[in-house]
Amino acid sequence: MSQPLDLSAQAEVLDKDDKLHSLRDEFVIPTKADIKRRTLATQDSPAGAPQEDRVPCTYLCGNSLGLQPKRTSTRIKQYLDTWGTQGVQGHFKPLDDSPLPTWLHVDTKAAQMIAPIVGADESEVAVMQTLTANLHLLMTAFYNPDPNGKHKIILERKAFPSDHFAVLSQIQHHGLSPEKSMITVQSPSSEDNVLTTEDITSLIAEHASDTALILLPGVQYYTGQLLDIPTITAFARERGIFIIWDLAHAVGNVPLSLHDWGVDAAAWCTYKYLNSGPGCIGGMFINSRNSLVTTTITDDTPERGYGKRLSGWWGNDKGTRFAMETKFHPVKGAAGFQLSNPSVLDITSLTASLEVFELAGGMPALREKSKKLTAFLQHCLESMSQDARKLFRIITPPEPEQRGAQLSLFLADGLLTVTMKELERAGVIVDERKPDVIRVAPAPLYNTFSDCVTFVEAFESALLLAERSKHT
Structure with a gap:
């Protein structure tokens, strides 16, 4: 009987069979020397650096900041060349030797590319602003509290702080009390606050009569749990409650079908699994039923036909945008919620990464590899020595359909x-959430099964050393 393969051999087989393995070559992967360097030098490791420092680092932090696609620098150089040679003409003048759209249409091109990733019609998405700004814009448009009727907002108790702050400020902006108008979901049984769908729907049912809005994460940032977006959305809508999803950790990570699921609205950032660069432009989805424009620009009070959204000139119909008219009439769809002209530099960086998603063949193929990667990472963690295993636990749900690419590891105190x-x-490279959690996220676009083995070997050594250090 043959002996079972060790982890490294298993990883080698899995990497060899990986149909998406070549996509790794699309990314700039820092070397070990790079991550130790304290200068901006981008050449090969210094001549005196050890050979082992010249190999790629093991980067498992795409849930915080995705790696840079190699084509990003090419596209940004093309953008800079357009600006440098054309000046203001870059807004309207297409160039025969450039793949970039004119700046007037750069947001339209980005919407076309991101719509398949979130499962939406092109008209239902807009690439604009940043995540929290977009959440505020959505709540401004769709949170219409009645102190004597529907006024509550439901969110999770351990929401990402920015979401909590946004909800708190919206409630206070309307002159309401957070103590009465903010309801938080927490698990009655999980010490890690992993929520069941029933935990959420039970609270919605309890407060349905006076809840105006729900804000929940698609993937919870701390535990890595993937919520049941279609079921929770349907439950809320059946009770007449508008629901917004924060998809910061879901977009580019798990397949989404926002239109078919009947989601009201959603917002996301693009610098995690979408690899657009730190603090880059965000995006939003607004279901077509919620972005109707029922008036014409010639109506006396056109604003009654598009709700109480905040408005700016880039949301204006392109046919009149540069006519400098002072009567606002939004373009139909999510694009009508735009304010200022978007950063072309940001969108150029984002669309460079979205080109790689197109090479991957879309989210289904990426999700298939992602589930295999995360399952293999879990297998590697469970193969560690007993001395190491007792020093941490996995707090992300074990079921593949209840998680994305991330496993969160809760360490024993002081490690x-x-x-x-x-x-x-x-x-x-992984990231931490103090006081005790490490988040590990193998991204299918550029991570390998061998990366999982390298991490676990280093993690075991690090854990055991940290434990010994406590007693010396």
């Missing part, structure tokens, strides 16, 4: 600082 320092020393 985080040393563990993170040792991982970095070994050339492994």
Whole structure:
């Protein structure tokens, strides 16, 4: 009987069979020397650097900031060349030797490319602003509290702080009390606050008569849990409650079908799994039923035909945008919620990454690999020695359909600082959520099964060292 393959051999087989493995070559992967460097030098490692430092680092932090696609620098150079040679003409003048759209249409091109990733019609998405700004714009348009009727907002108790702040400020902006108008969901049974669908729907049912809006994450940032978006959406809509989804950790990570699921609205950032660059432009989805424009620009009071959205000139119909008219009439769809002209630099960076998604063949293929990667990572973690296994636990749901690319590891008390320092020393990049959680996210566009093995080997050594350090 043949002996079972060790983890490294298993990873080698899986990497060889990976149909998306070539996509890794589309990305700039820092070397071990790079992540130790304290300068901006981007050449090969210094001549005196050890050979092992010249190999790629193990980057498992796409849930926080995705790696840079190689084509990003090419597209940005083309943008800069357009600006440098054409000046203001870049808004309207297409160039025969450039793949970039004119700046007037750059947001339209981005919407076309991102719509398949979120499962929406092109008219239902807009690439604009940043995540929290977009959440505020959505709540301004669709949160219409009645102090004597529907006024509550439901969100999770351990929401990402920015979401909590946004809800709090919206409630206060309307002169309401957070103590009465903000309802938070928490698990009655999970110490890690992993929520069941019933936890959420039960609370919605309890407060349905006076809830005006729900804000929930598609993937919870701390635990990595993927919520049941279609079921929860349907439950809320059946009770006449508008629901917004924060998809910061879901977009580019898991397949989404926002239109078919009947989602009211959603917002996301693009610098995590979409690899657009730190702090880059965000996006939003507004279901077509919620963005209707029922008036014409010649009506005396056209604003009554498009609700109480905030408005700016880039949301105006393109046919009149540059006519400098002072009567606002939005373009139909999500684009009509835009305010200022978007950063062309940002969108150029984003669409460079979206080109790689097109090479991958879309989200289904990426999701298939992602589930295999995360399952293999879990297998590697469970193969660690008993001495190491007792020093952490996985708090992300074990079911593949209840998680994205991320596994969150809750460490025993007092181990985080040393563990993170040792991982970095070994050339492994993950992120921490103090006081005790490490988040590990193998991204299918550029991570390998071998990366999972490298992480686990370094993690075990780091954990054991951190434990010994506590007693010395």
